[in-house]
Amino acid sequence: MLDLYLAQGRRLGRLTGATEIPAGVVWIDMLRPTAEEERLVEQAIGIDVPSHADMQEIEASSRLYQEDGTLFMTATLLSKTDTEEPVARPVTFILAADRLVTIRYSEPRSFEIYAARCQKPGADEDAAGILAGLLDAVIDRAADTLERLAAEMDALSAKVFLPRAARRETELAYQDVLRAIGRKGELNAKIQESLLSIGRLTTYLGQALMNARPAKDVRGRVKTLGRDVASLTDHAHFLADRVTFLLDATLGMISNEQNTIIKIVSIATLVFLPPTVIASIYGMNFQAMPELAWPWGYPFALALMVVSAILPYTVFRRIGWL
Template sequence: MIRIFNTVQNRLQPGDIDETPDFDATWIDLVSPSPEEVATLGDRLGITIPDRADMEEIEVSSRLYRENESSFMTAILPAQTDDDDPEMAPVSFILSGKQLITVRYHDPRAFTTFPTQARKTAMKLPDADTVLVGLLEVIIDRLADVLERAGRDIDAISASIFRKSDTTSVRRNFQGVLEKIGRKGDLNSHIRDSLITLERLAGFLGHVASERGLGPDLRERIKTLSRDARSLTDHSGFLSQKITFMLDASLGMINIEQNATIKIFSVVAVIFLPPTLIASIYGMNFEYMPELSWLFGYPFAIGLMIAAAILPYLYFKYRGWL
């Protein structure tokens, strides 16, 4: 599918998707394009539009390069970020002359919110360069929101682990806690990967801005993008360290619970060991045992076993082992 947008009075105006695409539009958004659409647009603009395999290359030189006075920039962006399992896929941004071309095979939220916002409010979008910078700013803001939500969720998990009032419930569901920590770790890792690619993209875009002779205000916004991406990357690193700490703490709590359980069984075994020994002695089949013919032999043996069980218990309580 091809979506087109033109700048009219500093606002984005979407074109009719049912009509023949206007390949002279300010912004051309290719959404899961067919090979025919890619070939047609490439021939019209005189560039080679990267396909999905090219976009998924991990080399920096394959993601950031220039060709025929056109700049190609690819970043990994998340979609469906409302849960902890976002869809990660590359998105290519191409500045060719006075046009911006984006190529994507999934639907990051910024590509929905930015055109709507740019249509309703005057965001000062006179050309493709400002459209690209505005779109990247919305993407960075969205990633910041995702990290902020992840940070709140991580704080809630941390509180549930260490807060005394919730100790009982946590003990019963340590598996659920570990699963939550794992999901937050995966989400944070995905967002960190995306931020690293955006930071590299912003650095490359700064050189492109100088070559294209963009104004100082736009170049400063690009520098701000780079600084924002770097600061969010640092924050993601902090969350990663906190997740690692919570994982270690959870495993430690599990070991404590297991040790407490083994401790109970050990104490019970020690308490019942003396009565078992007494019962074993009087259970031997010897013909001559003094207590066998004694009138109070049975009550004596029962009392001795009870005392042998109570005395170790009282000793453990006195030493604080229970």
């Protein structure tokens, strides 16, 4: 699908489902393009549109390069971050002299946000400015995702470190907590991957714009975007350390709960071991046992078993095992 954006004063007009590219188009957004749409763009701009397989290359030389003054830049962007299955897919930005082409096979929310913003008065009108604004929307979306992730990590941390009585009341399931931590860690890893690729793109774009001599404010915006990516990357690293800490803490809590259960079972075994021994002794069927003919033998055995159970229980209570 092709979405075309034309300069109309201080705003951009949107043309959806076009079969040709008219004059005045400054941004061509290609979402899951067909072969016919790729040929249309190639003929209109005179470039070779990268294929989906080319976009998935991870080496820098395949993601950031220049051909005949046209910049080809690919970054990994996130989508579906509000769901339990976020995805990270490559998106290619092609910056020609007077046009920007974006190729994507996913639907990042940042594109929808910027598309709505650029149709209002005061939007960027040139290709470099549109690219800077679009990257700004992508980075803002990543920042929002990190903020939400940090808040969710706070909620998980509060659950893990609840007092024992409160954990019993809320019926905390550590398996669910582990799964939640795993999902947060996976999302954070995808954010780090995305920020890494965006950081490389902004660095490359800043150097390319220095040689291309665009508007000074665009170069300044790209430089600011690079600093924003660096700060978000540091925050993502902090969240990664926090995920690791929370995972270790949760596993420690699970181990502690298991040790408590094992300790209780062990103490119960020790408490009932002496009565079992006494019962085993008097359960033997030897004829020469003196107590067999004793009228008070049965009450004596019962009392002896009770005392032998109470004594170790009292000792364990005093030393703090119970």
